[in-house]
Amino acid sequence: xxxxxxxxxxxxxxxxxxxxxxxxxxxxxxxxxxxxxxxxxxxxxxxxxxxxxxxxxxxxxxxxxxxxxxxxxxxxxxxxxxxxxxxxxxxxxxxxxxxxxxxxxxxxxxxxxxxxxxxxxxxxxxxxxxxxxxxxxxxxxxxxxxxxxxxxxxxxxxxxxxxxxxxxxxxxxxxxxxxxxxxxxxxxxxxxxxxxxxxxxxxxxxxxxxxxxxxxxxxxxxxxxxxxxxxxxxxxxxxxxxxxxxxxxxxxxxxxxxxxxxxxxxxxxxxxxxxxxxxx
Numbered sequence: 001x002x003x004x005x006x007x008x009x010x011x012x013x014x015x016x017x018x019x020x021x022x023x024x025x026x027x028x029x030x031x032x033x034x035x036x037x038x039x040x041x042x043x044x045x046x047x048x049x050x051x052x053x054x055x056x057x058x059x060x061x062x063x064x065x066x067x068x069x070x071x072x073x074x075x076x077x078x079x080x081x082x083x084x085x086x087x088x089x090x091x092x093x094x095x096x097x098x099x100x101x102x103x104x105x106x107x108x109x110x111x112x113x114x115x116x117x118x119x120x121x122x123x124x125x126x127x128x129x130x131x132x133x134x135x136x137x138x139x140x141x142x143x144x145x146x147x148x149x150x151x152x153x154x155x156x157x158x159x160x161x162x163x164x165x166x167x168x169x170x171x172x173x174x175x176x177x178x179x180x181x182x183x184x185x186x187x188x189x190x191x192x193x194x195x196x197x198x199x200x201x202x203x204x205x206x207x208x209x210x211x212x213x214x215x216x217x218x219x220x221x222x223x224x225x226x227x228x229x230x231x232x233x234x235x236x237x238x239x240x241x242x243x244x245x246x247x248x249x250x251x252x253x254x255x256x257x258x259x260x261x262x263x264x265x266x267x268x269x270x271x272x273x274x275x276x277x278x279x280x
Contacts, residue, residue: 005065006238012061012235014233021124029129033254041168048110048169059102067236069227069243070093070102078250079107084170086253087111089222090197090272091095091176092230095241098223100174103246112166113174114159114204117235133165137204159207166211173212174222175205175264196276200265202258209256221249223272247275 024047042113062068087106088194089100101111117136120126130136135158166173175176177188178198192199209216228242254264 002238002240005067006234009061009237009239013058015144016054016057017124020050021073023050024128024131028128031131033041039185040185043115044133044169048258051110051132052105055101055105056158059105062098062102065198065239066238068099068231068241070099070103071243071245072210072248073246074103074107074248076137078220078248081107081109082170082228083109083236084166085109085172085210086205086212087172087174087221087222088177088205088268089174089218089247090182090276091178092182092223092224092226094181094233095226095231095244096176096181096224098145100222101243104172107264108172109170111172112178113173135159135204135236156207159204160211164206166208175208177205185214194269194273197269197273199202202261202265205265206256206258206261209261213256217253218250219253221251221268223247225276 027043027047027050031040032046034040062070087100095111104111110121112132112134114135114137115129120130120136137154137158177200179201180198182196182198186192186196187194190198224244224246226242226244231241249269254261
């Protein structure tokens with residue numbers, strides 16, 4: 001039964017992705033070739049509508065096939081699609097992206113996030129995300145490695161360029177400040193002081209806060225906790241995921257002073273780690 005559900009879900013997701021990529025490619029190419037700034041900015045709105053259609057189709061699939069039970073706790077005052085938002089979240093699985101997109105569909109502007117450069121080569125999706133202004137950045141290849149000076153400089157350039165696009169219209173910028181998905185092996189290799197999280201990194205969040213300084217007054221602290229084993233994408237598509245809880249809280253925006261931001265992140269992560277360790 002799981003294979004049947006998974007096959008059907010994979011087909012629906014694949015077909016929907018291909019179909020939404022067609023208008024995205026057309027709009028994205030127009031955005032590149034037409035030099036009129038006002039028109040290029042206007043194109044961001046129909047492009048976001050296409051993304052809303054994709055997210056709505058995934059939400060329909062989850063509901064119809066009962067793929068996963070998603071429980072969301074978002075304060076009513078945060079449910080506004082017309083304001084810029086900065087979201088800080090833990091990261092455990094590719095399923096996190098689906099959970100966040102589906103949960104925020106009616107409550108926040110289209111979600112965007114920093115992603116590793118290798119994903120631009122993913123068929124259909126990689127180029128579509130590039131057209132949409134998802135910043136592609138270098139990531140360390142292993143727990144013990146670090147970026148070269150050239151890679152760090154390239155990341156800075158990309159973040160500044162794409163960050164300016166965040167100002168064109170309201171957007172929700174997700175910051176997975178751990179830099180990669182959590183596993184026990186990564187936690188131990190990196191010497192993380194947390195039981196359920198990796199050490200947070202300030203780089204992407206700092207750039208987001210600098211760019212959106214006049215647009216946001218607070219930060220949304222999102223915590224994802226899966227019931228049972230953390231599912232992979234196939235477990236989601238085949239309906240083998242037990243369930244997930246997403247809790248969103250509004251907190252004061254931190255300072256962009258680097259030391260102060262590092263301290264703020266460490267305090268936030270200590271509290272999040274205690275929350276994840278507590279009984280659901």
